[in-house]
Amino acid sequence: MTHLRSLREFIAALAAIGEVNEIDTEVDWNLEIGAIIRRSYDLKAPAPLFNAVTGYTGTGFRVFGAPGGLSGPEHRLARVALALGLPAEASGRQVMEAVVAARGRPGVPPVEVSAADAPCKQNIMRGDDIDLFAFPTPLLHGNDGGRYIQTYGMNIARTPDGSWTNWSINRMMIAGRDRLACLIPGPQHLGIIRAQWTALGEPMPIALALGVEPALPYAGAMPLPEGADESHFVGALFGEGIEVVPAETVDLSVPATAEIVIEGHIAFDETVEEGPMNEYPGYNSDDASPKPVFHVSAVTYRDGAILPAVAAGPPVEEDHTGTGTMHAAEILYQLREAGLPAASAWFSYESALHWLVVSMDPDWYETLGIHSGELARRIGDLVFAGKAGFGVPKVLLVENDIDITDVNELVWAFATRNHPERGEVHFPAKPTAALSVYLSEAEQHSYRAGKVVHNCLLADRFPKESRPVKGSFANGWPADIQQRVLTNWETAYGYPAPREQTRQ
Numbered sequence: 001m002t003h004l005r006s007l008r009e010f011i012a013a014l015a016a017i018g019e020v021n022e023i024d025t026e027v028d029w030n031l032e033i034g035a036i037i038r039r040s041y042d043l044k045a046p047a048p049l050f051n052a053v054t055g056y057t058g059t060g061f062r063v064f065g066a067p068g069g070l071s072g073p074e075h076r077l078a079r080v081a082l083a084l085g086l087p088a089e090a091s092g093r094q095v096m097e098a099v100v101a102a103r104g105r106p107g108v109p110p111v112e113v114s115a116a117d118a119p120c121k122q123n124i125m126r127g128d129d130i131d132l133f134a135f136p137t138p139l140l141h142g143n144d145g146g147r148y149i150q151t152y153g154m155n156i157a158r159t160p161d162g163s164w165t166n167w168s169i170n171r172m173m174i175a176g177r178d179r180l181a182c183l184i185p186g187p188q189h190l191g192i193i194r195a196q197w198t199a200l201g202e203p204m205p206i207a208l209a210l211g212v213e214p215a216l217p218y219a220g221a222m223p224l225p226e227g228a229d230e231s232h233f234v235g236a237l238f239g240e241g242i243e244v245v246p247a248e249t250v251d252l253s254v255p256a257t258a259e260i261v262i263e264g265h266i267a268f269d270e271t272v273e274e275g276p277m278n279e280y281p282g283y284n285s286d287d288a289s290p291k292p293v294f295h296v297s298a299v300t301y302r303d304g305a306i307l308p309a310v311a312a313g314p315p316v317e318e319d320h321t322g323t324g325t326m327h328a329a330e331i332l333y334q335l336r337e338a339g340l341p342a343a344s345a346w347f348s349y350e351s352a353l354h355w356l357v358v359s360m361d362p363d364w365y366e367t368l369g370i371h372s373g374e375l376a377r378r379i380g381d382l383v384f385a386g387k388a389g390f391g392v393p394k395v396l397l398v399e400n401d402i403d404i405t406d407v408n409e410l411v412w413a414f415a416t417r418n419h420p421e422r423g424e425v426h427f428p429a430k431p432t433a434a435l436s437v438y439l440s441e442a443e444q445h446s447y448r449a450g451k452v453v454h455n456c457l458l459a460d461r462f463p464k465e466s467r468p469v470k471g472s473f474a475n476g477w478p479a480d481i482q483q484r485v486l487t488n489w490e491t492a493y494g495y496p497a498p499r500e501q502t503r504q
Helices: 007-016 032-043 078-083 092-103 189-199 215-221 230-238 318-337 364-368 372-385 407-417 441-446 479-488
Strands: 020-023 047-050 062-065 123-126 148-150 154-158 165-168 172-176 179-182 204-210 243-246 253-255 260-274 289-301 306-309 342-347 355-360 394-399 424-431 448-455
Touching: 007 020, 007 047, 007 078, 007 306, 032 047, 032 062, 032 306, 078 092, 078 215, 078 318, 092 230, 092 318, 092 342, 148 204, 154 189, 154 215, 154 253, 165 189, 165 215, 165 230, 172 260, 179 260, 189 204, 189 260, 204 253, 215 230, 215 318, 253 260, 318 342, 318 355, 318 372, 355 372, 364 372, 372 394, 372 424, 372 448, 394 407, 441 448
Parallel strands: 020 047, 062 306, 355 394, 394 448
Antiparallel strands: 047 062, 123 289, 148 172, 154 165, 154 204, 172 179, 179 289, 204 260, 243 253, 260 289, 342 355, 424 448
């Protein structure tokens, strides 16, 4: 695996395959950057790198948009795959297996380097010099409550007893030269750690690292067990620890190659208005409310710092590729640990993470000796009980004869295999995320709502020798005819070369 150790190495790797679009024309931080990022998602265009931002020309500061968006058909998951050390053309199934394999290995802790060797220490702001507006933070959406500097960085916090360091992604909005307004949901790990500091009547020390090495945001999105350190998981993924350096004003270590590091404390008894901001379900938000205040005590940054930016909204953007990929991998790991013959798992990005898809080995019925309804019940009990399934409202359960990363095959399988009357297993009043627009106000405030497994399995409905077979190119014609068609596709038939491999 290739360990890209900085955002700049990641950008260079993407540029080498044509997946970066450098924009030298001056672009306004006020909405224009956000609109370009959103348009790039819609077109699956290369990631925009804004080299000249209105009001910041001459500073050297830049903005990098859509760091985890989808790419064109030649390498659809290139930004995800390269971030996790895989080739740009890796499939979703290969991404899943790489993450699950790392999940089963012991963690590797970070390696501390000297401040002299840490690019993030090239410039330091303290005291009256602190000015968060010095960076070209975009106002991303027309309805946003402010400029969100934290859309794709790492919040680093530790429990008061020092036993657990958590790395996570939660949005943060600039509330002043030295203040941030922070979304910190209580059920999330950052909220659990903050509650421990609040119980002591003390503010929580925190470091916000922006523009980190590309695997870290994926680790921060992974629902590891309480007490696990996400930086150790990245070490397990690559077989070597990430490089860190002590922060300036808080007792925390931060990524040495980060573009910007913001340090300080989150108050336990002070709030400021935060929001609205669009989120992963994909709808314009109008929800603003008081949120905890982050008081900044120092900012360190690289020369010509690059700020990553995500314009959250309808699929597909980083909420879907980051959270979806890593939550699916954790669920796949748990299913296999429970002895269930899961072939793979995947969040349908296009569903805005509302469909988790689990595929089973073709011989699941012979292996387990239970009917699909019971298997659906077991899978639902496991998925909906844990942190990884907290945000999962709907599970689609299929056999492994379809590519579950292809939304077209998924829709076909769901439509043709799920019985409209007997194909659902319901799970009432389960813990849930609060952002889905179909939830009632009571469900949003209680974090509890009904969930469902849609049973699309076929193996227990037919004798093994007469189970339905997908009438695909691979299954519907003799091998010699298939080969003749493939050989003649361009030369004899006059078709252009296919842009992606034929689905099996």
